[in-house]
Structures are given as structure tokens and as C-alpha cells.
Amino acid sequence: MPEPIVAFRDVSVTYPNGHQALKSVSLSFVPGEFIAVVGLSGAGKSTLIRCINRLVTPTSGSLMVNGVELVGLDDAGLRRVRSRVGMIFQNYNLVRRKSVLKNVLDGRLAHLPTWKTLLGLYPKEDIALAKASLARVGISEKEGVRADQLSGGQQQRVAIARALSQQPTILLADEPVASLDPPTAHQVMRDLRDLAREENLLTLVNLHFIDMAQEYADRVIGLRAGELVYDGPARGMQEADFERIYNRKIRPDDLRGAGE
Numbered sequence: 014m015p016e017p018i019v020a021f022r023d024v025s026v027t028y029p030n031g032h033q034a035l036k037s038v039s040l041s042f043v044p045g046e047f048i049a050v051v052g053l054s055g056a057g058k059s060t061l062i063r064c065i066n067r068l069v070t071p072t073s074g075s076l077m078v079n080g081v082e083l084v085g086l087d088d089a090g091l092r093r094v095r096s097r098v099g100m101i102f103q104n105y106n107l108v109r110r111k112s113v114l115k116n117v118l119d120g121r122l123a124h125l126p127t128w129k130t131l132l133g134l135y136p137k138e139d140i141a142l143a144k145a146s147l148a149r150v151g152i153s154e155k156e157g158v159r160a161d162q163l164s165g166g167q168q169q170r171v172a173i174a175r176a177l178s179q180q181p182t183i184l185l186a187d188e189p190v191a192s193l194d195p196p197t198a199h200q201v202m203r204d205l206r207d208l209a210r211e212e213n214l215l216t217l218v219n220l221h222f223i224d225m226a227q228e229y230a231d232r233v234i235g236l237r238a239g240e241l242v243y244d245g246p247a248r249g250m251q252e253a254d255f256e257r258i259y260n261r262k263i264r265p266d267d268l269r270g271a272g273e
């Protein structure tokens with residue numbers, strides 16, 4: 014078994030308002046795993062994945078990412094860790110008025126001095142990397158188009174390309190398909206799964222839909238009210254596992270349905 018690239022040990026998160034969003038979670042992930050994180054709204058899915066790039070800081074416990082302890086890490090250390098953790102979001106978070114290529118180059122920001130990026134002086138290698146990332150998600154022909162001229166599925170691909178141009182070892186995806194129609198959602202999930210395999214990229218995807226988790230993920234993490242209640246293979250999940258995660262029987266709105 015390869016060394017874990019992410020290891021949570023007894024991680025708890027209590028928000029400033031006193032709400033405990035994660036309760037003593039222990040988990041580890043190895044390179045290349047494709048993980049779906051599932052649970053009801055408010056179960057702690059976003060909190061869990063946002064700990065990994067420390068958009069959320071654990072209140073207690075230990076969290077190792079790429080061999081570095083994140084709890085108590087200083088700003089310089091944090092920048093280094095974040096430079097190798099890509100993230101994509103439900104609403105793509107592109108700069109709408111910038112071209113596709115410029116949005117993808119934003120993925121290089123953490124690797125370059127600020128003055129260069131402000132002047133738009135990207136090294137040739139960075140431009141080549143950005144173009145290769147666009148090619149990787151099959152959208153090269155859009156490089157000169159403004160981001161807001163693209164469909165939702167195309168925008169999410171650009172966001173994936175931007176994350177890839179960071180040359181990440183970890184990709185975090187917070188509800189990446191929640192705004193997409195079913196066929197496009199399936200396409201984006203396939204792209205993410207293939208990337209995880211081919212680039213040996215640990216990928217964590219928060220999903221509302223349990224059928225998509227089962228179809229694409231290697232392993233499912235189930236959270237309920239901040240507690241880890243399921244950690245196992247996606248394919249082997251039983252009715253009882255769903256009920257443990259959702260605290261009720263499965264309903265049609267827990268399923269996204271087939272794309273075709």
C-alpha cells in the first residue's frame with residue numbers, strides 16, 4: 014500500500030458560532046484514489062474537503078497533507094501546500110471577463126512572483142502547460158474565448174484545466190456537477206475519474222447524488238452530522254449503508270439518474 018498523501022487523525026472542526034461540523038474524524042487517502050464524499054446537506058462534506066487546503070482550519074487533531082502537518086502551519090508553509098492542491102467549485106469560479114487561456118494561467122499564480130503575473134508576463138513553459146491542460150480536458154479550441162461565453166459544462170472543464178495547470182497532487186471538487194444537466198454532469202465525472210487514474214491524482218468529490226458516487230468513485234466516505242459513518246468501496250454499498258448515512262430510506266431526489 015502506498016504512503017498516505019492525506020491523513021486526518023481525530024480531526025474536529027468547531028465554527029466560531031459553536032457549531033461542531035466535524036467530530037473526531039480519522040481517515041487517510043493514497044495517491045490516485047477517487048473518493049466521493051456523501052451525506053445530507055450540513056453533514057460536513059465541504060468542511061472535510063476544505064480542511065485539506067486549509068480553507069477551514071481544524072480546531073483539534075492532526076492533518077498531514079503531502080507530508081506536511083497543516084495544523085499550526087505558518088503562511089509560507091501553507092502557500093507551498095496549497096500550490097499543489099487544486100480545487101474546483103459548483104459555480105466554476107472563473108473570471109468571467111477573462112479569456113479561457115488567462116483563466117487557466119491563473120492556476121500558475123502560486124508558482125510565480127506577483128509582479129510577473131500582474132504584468133501578464135507568463136514564462137513560455139507556463140503558457141505551454143496551460144495549453145496542455147486545456148487539451149487534456151478537450152477544450153483547446155476555446156482558449157481565446159471569454160469565459161462567460163461558455164456553457165456550464167465547458168466552464169467546469171476550464172476550471173479543471175486551471176486546477177491541472179497547478180500540477181497538483183490532490184484535486185478537491187466541491188459539488189462540481191450540482192449546476193449541470195445530467196449528461197454534462199456524467200461527462201464531467203468521467204473526466205475527473207480518468208484524470209485521477211491517469212495522473213495518479215488523489216481526487217475528493219463532494220456529491221449530493223449517491224448513484225453518481227457509486228458509479229464513479231473507488232471509495233465512498235459517508236458523513237452524518239459531522240461523524241464518519243461509512244468508509245468503504247463504492248460498489249459494495251448496501252441499503253443499510255445508505256440508511257446509516259442519510260438516517261432514512263433512500264429517496265428519488267438522492268439520485269441524479271442516468272445521463273443518456
Ligand SMILES: Nc1ncnc2c1ncn2[C@@H]1O[C@H](COP(=O)(O)OP(=O)(O)OP(=O)(O)O)[C@@H](O)[C@H]1O
Nearest residue numbers: 028029030032034053054055056057058059060061
Ligand atoms: N463558516 C461557518 N460558520 C458557522 N457554521 C458553518 C460554517 N460553515 C459551515 N457551517 C455549518 O457546518 C455544518 C457543515 O457544513 P458543510 O458546508 O460542511 O456541510 P455540507 O455537508 O457540505 O452541506 P451542503 O451539502 O449543504 O453543502 C452545517 O451545519 C453548516 O451550517
